[in-house]
Amino acid sequence: MNKKEYLAYTEKRAKRSNTVVNCIKAFLIGGLICAIGQGFLVLYLYIGVAEETAKTLESVTLIFLAGLFTGIGWFDKIAKHAGAGTLVPITGFSNAVTSPAIDAKSEGFVMGVASQMFVIAGPVIVYGTVASIIYGIIYFFIMK
Template sequence: MGNLTEKEKKAYEEYVKKKTPVHNLPLNMLKAFITGGIICMIGEFILNYCEKCGLDKNMSGSWNSVILVLISAVLTGLNLYPKIAKWGGAGALVPITGFANSVAAPAIEYKKEGQVMGIGCKIFTIAGPVILYGIFTSWLLGFIYWLAGKAGVLG
């Protein structure tokens, strides 16, 4: 912006101010809390229902995960989950439903490019880094834990 006049600089600053979104942190936190809370309530309902049907805690937890992932994938396919995530922010993106959305969304978006070059190559464009760094971090922390055990630091 070296050769701009003061008038042009001021006009640019006004343009940037007009285009820059204003965030209300307390409101965004409340929306995330509500969204995440509703997802957790649905998960608890599924868990309790499975236990009432006679499943043990482990099997109920497995069914809970499967059903939440299925709901998320269906809502993504119907283009509803992105709207929920836009409103609820991290409240919708952090739980298992957000992870399912991050896998389903690229599959839907790139299906027109074919099974291999579209879905096969791009399905993990969003979730891939999460998986990679999650596995790497788990390995690293496990290695540190193992070293601490060998060194006698852990009881």
């Protein structure tokens, strides 16, 4: 067996995760998180918060809860099953900020906690904002 054949052999025999089961779990948990978000939105609107503010509060509430769940050690237990179901909603972003922050406490609050917060959030913000700048420039010229 040469290198190429060996790689093909190991690729082939390596069991993949059960995609169907994973997808069902991701669908149910991801959908549920969004529905819970909708619940908060309805609640905030019900108590008379303005629509834009209510939407912002909805995100902030989910970020708060995901961070709390990360801190008490529940988030990764749910994520083990949910996969993309907890990753893709804003909860995944919150977990990606909170988990390295908690983890890096042993390296101090400046170079540990604060710098590690950006490990995954940094790239998300950088590429998100750069994409929005490009869109903004295009939009500017279309508007003209």
